[in-house]
Amino acid sequence: xxxxxxxxxxxxxxxxxxxxxxxxxxxxxxxxxxxxxxxxxxxxxxxxxxxxxxxxxxxxxxxxxxxxxxxxxxxxxxxxxxxxxxxxxxxxxxxxxxxxxxxxxxxxxxxxxxxxxxxxxxxxxxxxxxxxxxxxxxxxxxxxxxxxxxxxxxxxxxxxxxxxxxxxxxxxxxxxxxxxxxxxxxxxxxxxxxxxxxxxxxxxxxxxxxxxxxxxxxxxxxxxxxxxxxxxxxxxxxxxxxxxxxxxxxxxxxxxxxxxxxxxxxxxxxxxxxxxxxxxxxxxxxxxxxxxxxxxxxxxxxxxxxxxxxxxxxxxxxxxxxxxxxxxxxxxxxxxxxxxxxxxxxxxxxxxxxxxxxxxxxxxxxxxxxxxxxxxxxxxxxxxxxxxxxxxxxxxxxxxxxxxxx
Numbered sequence: 001x002x003x004x005x006x007x008x009x010x011x012x013x014x015x016x017x018x019x020x021x022x023x024x025x026x027x028x029x030x031x032x033x034x035x036x037x038x039x040x041x042x043x044x045x046x047x048x049x050x051x052x053x054x055x056x057x058x059x060x061x062x063x064x065x066x067x068x069x070x071x072x073x074x075x076x077x078x079x080x081x082x083x084x085x086x087x088x089x090x091x092x093x094x095x096x097x098x099x100x101x102x103x104x105x106x107x108x109x110x111x112x113x114x115x116x117x118x119x120x121x122x123x124x125x126x127x128x129x130x131x132x133x134x135x136x137x138x139x140x141x142x143x144x145x146x147x148x149x150x151x152x153x154x155x156x157x158x159x160x161x162x163x164x165x166x167x168x169x170x171x172x173x174x175x176x177x178x179x180x181x182x183x184x185x186x187x188x189x190x191x192x193x194x195x196x197x198x199x200x201x202x203x204x205x206x207x208x209x210x211x212x213x214x215x216x217x218x219x220x221x222x223x224x225x226x227x228x229x230x231x232x233x234x235x236x237x238x239x240x241x242x243x244x245x246x247x248x249x250x251x252x253x254x255x256x257x258x259x260x261x262x263x264x265x266x267x268x269x270x271x272x273x274x275x276x277x278x279x280x281x282x283x284x285x286x287x288x289x290x291x292x293x294x295x296x297x298x299x300x301x302x303x304x305x306x307x308x309x310x311x312x313x314x315x316x317x318x319x320x321x322x323x324x325x326x327x328x329x330x331x332x333x334x335x336x337x338x339x340x341x342x343x344x345x346x347x348x349x350x351x352x353x354x355x356x357x358x359x360x361x362x363x364x365x366x367x368x369x370x371x372x373x374x375x376x377x378x379x380x381x382x383x384x385x386x387x388x389x390x391x392x393x394x395x396x397x398x399x400x401x402x403x404x405x406x
Contacts, residue, residue, distance in 0.1 A: 012056040022051045049118030093119045161277040164234040171227035177295030177315040212316035221314040298360040310353040
């Protein structure tokens with residue numbers, strides 16, 4: 001559950017109790033929020049954003065108006081011949097978001113998704129569009145420091161510096177092609193199912209998603225051997241945490257108290273770990289999102305014969321590519337879109353494309369693991385060591401050390 005700090009961020013900040021009271025009092029708001037109830041994160045973002053907007057109207061603009069009155073007023077003013085009257089609701093929404101002085105240090109994406117979009121979607125939901133134009137939020141500035149593409153060698157180095165839980169999380173990002181939001185919200189709720197499938201000997205596990213970022217695009221993806229192995233390593237550590245906390249959980253990834261791990265905590269600990277392990281290079285960050293990009297990157301070389309249309313489907317891109325890998329101009333034409341339901345009619349087709357990608361995203365057990373270049377001298381020495389082990393002349397004793405829990 002999201003909580004607020006004792007010091008509110010803005011004079012018009014709201015509490016969860018205020019949000020709940022707002023939803024219970026105003027039916028039009030309740031109708032809008034119910035559209036997002038299946039996704040906790042999206043519901044939180046939309047409900048807080050809209051409730052805060054009406055509190056902003058009251059506190060900053062001294063406008064006491066209910067959501068239903070706002071929609072009716074907007075509808076009435078849209079019919080006016082006066083230009084300023086027609087833009088009344090849009091001006092307020094932009095003043096609350098894009099032009100809000102309290103958000104001067106916030107990113108454009110935050111202003112748009114957390115402030116402007118809930119208001120716009122609320123109006124759209126009730127068939128009183130806020131605007132028919134785009135471009136009110138300029139395109140995102142170019143990154144000051146371009147991201148460095150992940151290679152298989154770097155991925156192995158990165159994963160090797162993480163503890164059991166964070167390694168399993170990152171493997172799920174990498175092998176399913178998902179962002180951390182999908183891993184820690186959608187995939188995270190399925191511990192019982194995942195461990196049952198593992199116990200049954202599954203070497204590939206499918207995950208279904210209702211949508212990504214509220215795009216309404218249903219899709220599915222998989223995890224493979226390396227992710228399953230990472231989950232098996234994490235499994236006893238997880239159980240030990242639950243036993244100590246005296247609780248049970250159907251979540252794969254948890255805190256020390258047995259609660260589901262959230263994205264903010266993951267990012268904070270992930271970054272701190274990389275700094276400590278000297279993988280954080282100056283002003284550049286090493287976002288875990290690079291693992292999602294690695295998924296598509298490894299499907300790109302033409303000689304691998306992998307359909308990019310099906311890759312973008314597994315990544316949840318509603319505006320992606322068709323079955324020939326050609327970028328489509330309309331989301332309806334994308335693989336998995338309204339006019340191409342092949343993934344759901346012939347799900348084995350998607351799995352076959354994933355199977356082609358598997359050798360390259362199984363960075364320990366697949367083809368990528370064979371990418372280490374051994375010199376002739378190293379190869380000769382390794383062969384000698386293996387021969388001694390085979391003949392019993394060399395014994396290796398490994399004492400496992402207890403991994404630090406982050």
